[in-house]
Amino acid sequence: MVLTKISAVAVGSMLCAHVALSETFPPNPPIDTLAAKKHIAHHMALQLEAIADSINFVDLDEKLGASPRFELVPATIEGRLAYLQKAVPLTYNDQVQSYIDGYSTERYKGHLSRMMGLSRYYFPIYERVFKEVGVPQEIKYLSIVESALNPHAVSRVGATGLWQFMFATAKMYDLTIDSYIDERKDPIAASYAAAAYLLDAYNDFGDWLLAIASYNCGKGNVLRAIQRSGLANPDYWAISRFLPRETRNYVPAFIAITYMMEYHEEYGIVPAEPTIPMQTEAVWVQKNVPLSGVAKALEMDEEVIKSLNPAYKRGVVNGTTDEPKRLILPEAHPQAYPALYAVLNTPNKMQAFYAANAELHKGADEAEVTHRVRKGETLGKIANRYHVTVQDLRVWNNLKKNTIVPGQRLRVVTSADQSDTKAKPAAPSYISYRVKKGDTLSGIAQKYRTATVSAIKTDNGLRTNRITPGMTLKIKVK
Numbered sequence: 001m002v003l004t005k006i007s008a009v010a011v012g013s014m015l016c017a018h019v020a021l022s023e024t025f026p027p028n029p030p031i032d033t034l035a036a037k038k039h040i041a042h043h044m045a046l047q048l049e050a051i052a053d054s055i056n057f058v059d060l061d062e063k064l065g066a067s068p069r070f071e072l073v074p075a076t077i078e079g080r081l082a083y084l085q086k087a088v089p090l091t092y093n094d095q096v097q098s099y100i101d102g103y104s105t106e107r108y109k110g111h112l113s114r115m116m117g118l119s120r121y122y123f124p125i126y127e128r129v130f131k132e133v134g135v136p137q138e139i140k141y142l143s144i145v146e147s148a149l150n151p152h153a154v155s156r157v158g159a160t161g162l163w164q165f166m167f168a169t170a171k172m173y174d175l176t177i178d179s180y181i182d183e184r185k186d187p188i189a190a191s192y193a194a195a196a197y198l199l200d201a202y203n204d205f206g207d208w209l210l211a212i213a214s215y216n217c218g219k220g221n222v223l224r225a226i227q228r229s230g231l232a233n234p235d236y237w238a239i240s241r242f243l244p245r246e247t248r249n250y251v252p253a254f255i256a257i258t259y260m261m262e263y264h265e266e267y268g269i270v271p272a273e274p275t276i277p278m279q280t281e282a283v284w285v286q287k288n289v290p291l292s293g294v295a296k297a298l299e300m301d302e303e304v305i306k307s308l309n310p311a312y313k314r315g316v317v318n319g320t321t322d323e324p325k326r327l328i329l330p331e332a333h334p335q336a337y338p339a340l341y342a343v344l345n346t347p348n349k350m351q352a353f354y355a356a357n358a359e360l361h362k363g364a365d366e367a368e369v370t371h372r373v374r375k376g377e378t379l380g381k382i383a384n385r386y387h388v389t390v391q392d393l394r395v396w397n398n399l400k401k402n403t404i405v406p407g408q409r410l411r412v413v414t415s416a417d418q419s420d421t422k423a424k425p426a427a428p429s430y431i432s433y434r435v436k437k438g439d440t441l442s443g444i445a446q447k448y449r450t451a452t453v454s455a456i457k458t459d460n461g462l463r464t465n466r467i468t469p470g471m472t473l474k475i476k477v478k
Contacts, residue, residue: 077259084262087136088208090255091237095248099256104267111148112260116271118149119261121278122162125187133195135202141258142212143194145250151185151310158395160184163194167395173197179387180318181325186311188326209236209251217247276307277330285319285327289344290431297339298332305329313389373408386412435471444473451475 074080077100078092102108119140126140146164147153154160158167161184165175173193175183183189194215201211201219205226213236214222225242226234240248260267292315295302306315308328319325332340371382379390379402390402396411404410433444441462445451453465459474467473 080263081255081259084138084258086138088138088212089235090138090258091209092255093237093252095252096255096259099249099253100259103256103260109267109269112264112269113272115144115149116261116264116269117274118276119144120271120274121276122149122187126191129188129191129195133192133199135195135198136208138258139198139208139212141261142215142254144257144261145253151187156400161190162187163190165190165193167392169197177392180313180316181311182313182389183311186326189311206233207235210239212236212254213240213243213247213251216250217244221247277304279331280308280328281331283327283329283344284324285317285344286321286324287319287345289317289319289327291315291317293343294327294329294340297343298330298336300330369412371410371412373404373406373410375406377404377406378402379404382410382412388412431475433473433475435467435469435473437469439467439469441465441467444475 074083077097081090081092081096084090103112122143123140126143127137129135130137130139143149143162147162149162151162153162153164155164159165160170160182163184165173165184167177170177170184170193173196175186175189175193177183183193198208198211198215201214201222202208204219205211205214205222210222221244222239225239228242229239231238236251240251260269264271291305291309291312292302295305298305302315306312308330309317312318317325317327319327327344329340369386371386373382379393379399383390383393393399393410393412394402396413435444441453441456445453445456455476456462456473457465459476
């Protein structure tokens with residue numbers, strides 16, 4: 001190792017090392033004075049070389065704007081994990097190393113680069129919530145293992161969102177899931193729920209790695225593993241062999257991703273530019289507000305607004321006076337404020353997206369109904385009928401596939417005012433759509449789940465498929 005410059009601090013450290021090392025000399029050095037000096041010099045050189053091999057000297061002058069000095073950084077993975085460790089044990093072993101090997105491959109570096117870019121938006125949210133609740137900050141990396149920072153991620157068993165909540169657990173931690181919103185996809189609400197669960201688990205087990213393990217396999221599996229181990233107060237590694245296989249991989253993966261995200265520069269990983277706006281603000285909405293109207297007022301793509309508000313299933317914020325809903329907005333130019341104010345505060349035709357009589361959703365109590373599958377029905381048709389999602393139906397009925405058969409009974413959880421669709425048929429509802437250059441009827445129909453080309457033509461008195469920019473069409477959405 002070659003050091004381009006040595007500070008007074010570094011020199012002092014070496015002198016201290018000399019004093020410490022001198023105590024390790026052999027008890028009977030050679031009698032010849034010159035030989036003794038050579039012996040001592042050679043011994044010190046070997047010892048200092050060993051020290052240099054175990055640490056890196058990092059010049060922080062430019063970063064800190066301070067006088068020349070060096071920071072000692074461990075060179076081994078085990079040492080770096082020990083350096084990072086705070087409240088959560090970051091144990092190093094062969095399992096952790098195997099995941100680090102996988103995460104550091106060229107094929108995986110692009111994925112980590114995207115994670116680092118997305119983390120610039122999501123991690124500050126996690127950090128604020130965890131600090132408030134009392135959960136260690138480093139657990140934020142668990143969300144990468146869970147969902148790859150994708151709020152729309154859905155596992156094969158129905159776990160949903162950034163923190164991958166199952167339906168029942170989400171309800172237990174007060175996340176709202178209905179035909180309008182799924183707070184498992186809301187970064188803020190889901191982070192509070194995840195923090196509450198992890199804190200509960202830590203209070204139960206007294207070990208953060210056990211709490212993290214229970215987040216994957218449930219507290220029951222962890223309790224059974226503890227019982228099988230026969231130990232009174234075990235840590236995670238003492239009972240890991242009694243846990244499900246997925247969980248045995250889950251905790252090492254968390255430790256490895258924590259290491260890779262903290263030491264990404266060592267592997268040449270550069271954060272990608274995030275696709276989500278970094279500068280945002282939150283407003284509370286007390287009306288039905290379509291995200292498309294917000295996007296139009298701010299003169300930006302609707303997908304940008306949706307990316308900041310992934311929990312709203314139908315692109316409408318269904319706030320009420322009693323239950324206002326949070327809307328995250330990108331930083332806007334002051335010139336857009338009047339138009340935005342109008343969208344947020346003025347009733348408009350697009351509110352019909354949710355209620356035929358311009359009546360806002362009141363957060364009605366949920367009801368459970370049993371639906372008997374008829375010939376020709378699909379999960380998609382049934383989901384549309386009850387204003388739920390296909391994924392909801394699969395979770396409620398433990399369906400591994402979308403296949404259903406006539407006569408099969410399905411459990412459906414829906415709003416009480418929607419549970420009897422025969423007794424309360426929904427009246428047609430429409431929105432106004434202004435035709436843009438390049439639009440076609442088929443393209444417009446694809447944007448709305450309930451629209452078809454023939455229905456658009458009928459509702460607007462069109463005899464042909466020809467439409468022109470600027471034309472206003474009535475689109476039936478309910």
